[in-house]
Amino acid sequence: MAIPESQLEIWANPGSQDKYKDAHESIRKALDAYGWPNGKPTYDIYLQGSYKNSTTTRSNSDVDVVVQLNSSFKQDLSRLSQHEKDAYNRDHSDATYRWDDFRGDVFNALNTKDSLTVNQGNKCIKVKTPYLDADVVVCMQYRFYEKYLNSTLNNYIEGMAFKSNGGWIVNYPKQHDKNGTLKSKNTNGNYYPAVRIFKNIKSKLIDKNIINKEQVPSYFIECLLYNVPYSNFEARYGNTIRNVLSYLNQQDITNFKCQNGITSLFGDSPDQWSAKNARNFINKTIELWNNW
Incomplete structure (x- = not known):
């Protein structure tokens, strides 16, 4: 006997979408209020996972929040010709503010807010907000270059990268x-x-x-x-x-x-x-x- 359509209809409906926006906003406000010791970097905050694409189920609880450093980035040049790689290397130098610095600052920013309970996780920072628990993935922008002529004439697929257990994990949540x-x-x-x-x-x-x-x-x-x-x-x-x-x-x-x-x-x-x-x-x- 197959699973009844009535049961599938229940399962097809998304779980509650309440409070995830408030959880997201509480993290954003904590970062906005932080006194960045090296100057405020350029970064994005966005949702990923089931709350982002409405595939939550009734068993979902944690909301996945990405905090992505954009003023520094990692890159993949494997699709470029040697001429394009040379052009890229002429236009770029090593960043002085790196992922490790950014993750430390994000942790400190969240930890200064009395309304948030913050703990270090393996792949993410675990944050208890007054609304929902959040897994905060601290990453830096990742660029998978498909073309590079100069700093304005280039094309890349944007991803994100972060360290876990000493190695880099790359993903493409926006794609x-x-x-x-x-x-x-x-x-x-x-x-x-x-x-x-x-x-x-x-x-x-x-x-x-x-x-x-x-x-x-x-x-x-x-x-x-x-x-x-x-x-x-x-x-x-x-x-x-x-x-x-x-x-x-x-x-x-x-x-x-x-x-x-x-x-x-x-x-x-x-x-x-x-x-x-x-x-x-x-x-x-x-x-x-x-x-x-």
Whole structure:
């Protein structure tokens, strides 16, 4: 017996969107009020993750806030010719204010506010606000250059980079959001409800001790579904889930890309998924679907 449409309708609806804007704003105000010891750098604050793209579920709590340093940046010049690389190197010098400095300042800025409780995490700063708990990812701008003639005639894809366990993690949250919005438009709005359903299925499987939470990050579920063709997403949720599972069960998923369209979804780096864990999630979801 398949999962009833009535249950899928419940899972398709987003969780509460209340308070995340207030949490975001409390962090922004703390940074604005800080007396930056080396002068205020240029930075952006923006949301990423489920609150940004409306794929929250009822089990969501923490809001992901990115604080991105823009006055210094990391770069990838691998697509450039040697002539373009030489031009880039002539126009740029090493920054004196780096990611480590910025992360220290952001932590101090947040820690000075009595309304916030702040703790150091591995990949992020953990902040308890009066509204929602927040994972604050402190990063610097990352530029994946596709062309470079000079400081005004160039083209790059903007990402972000931060250190974790001594190594750099690179991601493209703005590209992720842009591609997800386009996918939603091209599926008549049926993409994001499907993502929410699969995230809720994940929670159900965890509650039943069928899968391990750490092996199926919600971000990777969204990226997995991003690789499914538009035509599989229908207005009736049962048809969509059946189509998606059928497609994934027949595909070699190892070549899938993340929703940013740039990085590979599967691999051995800390910001990639295990194909074995993904295949297990697909199989267990099929079993749940068939044996509801």
